Every structure is written in structure tokens, then in C-alpha cells.
Amino acid sequence: MFLISIKGIDKAKLLQYLFNNAGTSRFFQVYGKDFRMRINYAHARELCKERLQFTILYCKSLHIDISSDQFDISPYEREHCMGNINKVIDDINNLRKS
Secondary structure, three states, X not given: OOEEEOOOOXXXXXXXXXXXXXXXXXXXXXXXXXXXXXXXXXXXXXXXXXXXXXXXXXXXXXXXXXXXXXXXXXXXXXXXXXXXXXXXXHHHHHHHHO
């Protein structure tokens, strides 16, 4: 478990960032599907009204829970960061400023 603070970060901006930077789930890749879908801020805001925990969203395996001020980035990192966790953390911290 690797917790980072997401206090003060707009949850919709965070969801948009995480979704748009996630690759297609391995399950969909196996079946030859390559969904390069992206979501905009308005769509992310609507999704956040419904829930703040996402295992799979559309074609992307997220495994995120952004319902509190702490976010366990480990499941997302294993699937999408490939050793680039510091960039993702920096990008998330920059969301707080925007």
C-alpha cells in the first residue's frame, strides 16, 4: 500500500487525469480491442457524482478509490505507471495547484 494525499484536489480532475493516462485493460488487449477513449472534465464530474471507487471504467482497469483524502496508488501504479510513479505523483500534486 502506497498512500498519497489528495486533499484539496478536485476529484473530477483526478479521475480525468487517471483515466486519460491509463492504458487499455489487458483483458481488452487480449481480445484485440484498443480503446483510446478519453474523458473530459464535465464527464468526469458526472461520474464522480455517482461514485468515487472505480475498478474498471469503460475499457480501462483503474482500481482506484478517491473517496477520501488519502489515495492508495499501488494498484494503479502496477497496471499503468511501469516505474514512472514519481511523475504520476508529481502530476497529481500539480492538480492541486490548477
